[in-house]
Amino acid sequence: MKSKTNFIFLFLTSVLWINAAAQEIHIRQLEELGPYQIERYNDFPTVSQFANADIYYPKSKIQNQQFGGVAISPGFREKKENLSWWGELLASHGFAVLILDTNTLNDLPEIRAEALLAGVNVLRSEGTRKASPLVGMINPENMAVMGHSMGGGGALLAAQLYGEQLKAAIPLTSWQPDGDFSKTNIPTLAIAGEVDRIAVSDVHAFPHYLSLPGNIAKMYIEIKDGNHFIANTSTGQDRLQPNIDVHDLVGRYGIAWLKLFLDRDESYRPLVFGDMPEKDIARISRWEFLEN
Numbered sequence: 001m002k003s004k005t006n007f008i009f010l011f012l013t014s015v016l017w018i019n020a021a022a023q024e025i026h027i028r029q030l031e032e033l034g035p036y037q038i039e040r041y042n043d044f045p046t047v048s049q050f051a052n053a054d055i056y057y058p059k060s061k062i063q064n065q066q067f068g069g070v071a072i073s074p075g076f077r078e079k080k081e082n083l084s085w086w087g088e089l090l091a092s093h094g095f096a097v098l099i100l101d102t103n104t105l106n107d108l109p110e111i112r113a114e115a116l117l118a119g120v121n122v123l124r125s126e127g128t129r130k131a132s133p134l135v136g137m138i139n140p141e142n143m144a145v146m147g148h149s150m151g152g153g154g155a156l157l158a159a160q161l162y163g164e165q166l167k168a169a170i171p172l173t174s175w176q177p178d179g180d181f182s183k184t185n186i187p188t189l190a191i192a193g194e195v196d197r198i199a200v201s202d203v204h205a206f207p208h209y210l211s212l213p214g215n216i217a218k219m220y221i222e223i224k225d226g227n228h229f230i231a232n233t234s235t236g237q238d239r240l241q242p243n244i245d246v247h248d249l250v251g252r253y254g255i256a257w258l259k260l261f262l263d264r265d266e267s268y269r270p271l272v273f274g275d276m277p278e279k280d281i282a283r284i285s286r287w288e289f290l291e292n
Contacts, residue, residue: 027277030255031248034093036060041133044126049118053100054080055126056087057134066127068142068167068262069096071119073112075149075175077105078232082240083148085233085247086254093255095262096138098123109176112154116145117162142262144168146254148231149175149199156208160184168261170254171208172231175199179208187217187261191250193226194285195243201286209288217261219272219289221253224282249280 036058044055058067070090074082080099087097098119102112120143127138143166147155152174159169163185170189173196181188192205199205201222209220223230227243231250234242252271259268273291276284 026271027252030093030252030271033089034255036092036094038088038091039133040087040091044122044129044132047118047122049103050100050115051103052080053098053119053122054084054087055096055098055123055134056091057096057137058091058094060137064136066137066139067094067096068139068144068258069098069120069123070144070146070258070262071116071123072097072099072145073102073116073119073147073151073154074099075147075151075173078148078151078240079105081235082232082237086146086231086251089247089251090255090258093259095258096123096126096134107150109150109153109157112147112151113157113161116147116151116154116158117165120145120165142167144170144258144262146170146172147174148172149228152176152199152205153179156181156184156188159186159188168258170257171205172250173199173201173228174205174208176204176208179204179211181208181211182213184212185216187257188212188219189253189257190218190220191231191253192220192222192286193228193230194222194224195226196228198228206286214290215292217290217292219253219257220286221250221284222286223250224285246283249283 039059040056080101087099090097124140126132126134145155145158152171153176155169155171168187172191190209192201212218229242256268256271259265
């Protein structure tokens, strides 16, 4: 009996070790460019809600494969280049991504929300436009919005106003004074910086998160010592530069969130709501979530 018990213990220990090792491999895969080659274009019919945009998409060798779409807005005085790394990363993991330039650099979050919805609709249209590189490749039901700063406020507003057309939202160091998003009905991942001096997290991102209703999946990740630009591309522009490199961490959660809630791939649930890897705990100043 003792030997049988020892065997069961060793077997279970081995299974847990294998599962942990497999998850670690999965985590590492989400911290770098994914399996798809990336293409980019900006030649599509113009719309009035934003100036122009780059569309990043995965180059698939599988016939009739369809992808979910993500529209992304930059922040105040920013351009699409300031979030370009998200386009490359997400496209390499199987998403079509439109990163837009606003009509003016000063557009308020309310205007950016309309621009984001227009971006989502452009992706849908590109899936049916005969001359589009994405014809037949877009799943029109699987759409999400993201944005930085005022673009993050825009993403939250779009999620609340147009949730029936979306599946997920990811605001990045969002800016929206007195934002109340209690009518939001889609899963929302909020990423913030502990030392953000532009959109102070205790005034913007964290209250935004707290205002989200308790019947949706939601998560708040605050990066220790992170500034307002932690989720931006490193462009060399001092004013818009991340002060620390946490692209591996925020990128991994962004991909996993979209895989779970756009693609409905439940294998990503443990990576979203499971224990945070030890290597990341020291980089987080606040972490809260509701799974639902």
